[in-house]
Amino acid sequence: MTNTLISASELNAILDNNVFIFDCRFDLFNPDVGFNQYQSEHIPNAHYLHLNNDLSGQIASENGRHPLPKPEQFAALVASYGITPDSTVVVYDDKNHCYASRAWWMLHALGYTKTVVLNGGFSNWKQQGFTTNSEIPEPPEKQKISSQKPINWQLPTASVEKVKTAQSQDSFFLIDARENQRFIGEVEPIDPYAGHIPGAINKTWLDVIDSEGFFKSKEFLADYWSFLQEKDSDSVHYCGSGVTACVNILSIIIAGHKPPALYSGGWSQWCGINPKKPIKS
Incomplete structure (x- = not known):
């Protein structure tokens, strides 16, 4: 473990x-x-x-x-x-x-x-034949945390402004984790319109999981994400709404890279603040 x-x-x-x-x-x-x-x-x-x-x-x-x-x-x-x-x-x-x-x-x-x-x-x-049951543990009591220090996310996140920076700088990769059909604008089952954020490349989360539902090997993932290390670049990762992008981020960490930034708003937020003609490949 x-x-x-x-x-x-x-x-x-x-x-x-x-x-x-x-x-x-x-x-x-x-x-x-x-x-x-x-x-x-x-x-x-x-x-x-x-x-x-x-x-x-x-x-x-x-x-x-x-x-x-x-x-x-x-x-x-x-x-x-x-x-x-x-x-x-x-x-x-x-x-x-x-x-x-x-x-x-x-x-x-x-x-x-x-x-x-x-x-x-x-x-x-x-x-594997391990035990399951339907017993529901007692739910926790909701609590407030009393702390004199503000609580912040300790892993990198990206704002819309940082995404726009990633669009224009060679030192950043802007990476879309969605399925390729959504990325190229062929289909969009959830969000207002199809396409992707200009400047993004597509590295779908499906590539890092095998057919049995396991993360692929560290060796495979290290090779798959090697372009990040080659350019010593930062990367911003997004998907539809900050969910499947986390699969890519986890796979990057398994591969031995530092944690990249999550743009949790994703395509769903981008559509809301940029109601323009879809960007297609």
Whole structure:
């Protein structure tokens, strides 16, 4: 186990060791599906984190479909479970890692660096024959954090202004994690119009996950992202709303690079503040 991934067998071995587990299964087109799946069957002692309600902030005008919550808001939720920076936290979804990676990013960005993603997800956990149940742990009591210091995200984030900088400077890569059909503007199932942010390149999150739902090897990922190191460049990563971009970011860290910046507003925010003709390849 590293500070990125844990296997099903490794998790099973420490299941009774006061590990905190969060089920993050979700469906963008049916927001109730993930919680219904969780209620039916989950890894023992797992709590549930809902993308819309727990892993996102309040949607306001032109801030994207899944804006990050205020750091102190998410910090209060995490603290209410009794989690400390020394706690081992495991997050999982089904097998695509989109929602677990978002939770992983947010927890690491608050300093909970012993958070790991279950590689292969819930699907592999079941395939391995490990225990599941439908018992729902007691929900935590919501708490406020009293701190004299402001709470900030400790991993890099990108504002719209930084994205515009990345568009115009050779020292930045602006990387779109969405499927290629959405990037080139052939389809857009969710957002107002199709296309991508001018200047972006497409490195889809699907490239870093294999057909069985595991992150590809460190060697593959190091080669896949080697262009970042070759130019010693910074990169800004986005997707539709800051979810699948976290899969790419996690894979970059697995590959041995420093954490890049997340533009969580993504294409959904860009459409709102730039209602112009779609950019197509």
